[in-house]
Amino acid sequence: MALTTIDGAACAKCKFFDTEASGESLGLCRYNPPIGQANGDAAGVWPKVEASDWCGHFEPANA
Ligand code: SF4
Incomplete structure (x- = not known):
């Protein structure tokens, strides 16, 4: 369900x-750097x- 946004803002x-x-309806936000993982061995992840x-x-x- 689409949320009401300010001035039509949408990640898309x-x-x-x-x-x-990730595909058409799910994507990665590249605004910030990847988020590090607790164990430190895995690569950081981008927010989905x-x-x-x-x-x-x-x-x-x-x-
Ligand atoms: S900065 Fe990231 S979370 Fe914010 S609207 Fe853009 S894609 Fe979406």
Whole structure:
């Protein structure tokens, strides 16, 4: 279910949304660096977000 957003913000339209590794409706947010894992041996992970998610760091992909 899509949430009501401010000015139509949505991860799907954000320049930090990366679907290459995850698919059409689920993507990675590239706004921040990967998050390290507790054991320190595994590679850090990028936050997974739905295309209909959004946050206050939204920037239009075509801006
Ligand atoms: S979580 Fe925020 S910064 Fe990341 S892709 Fe979505 S709107 Fe953009």
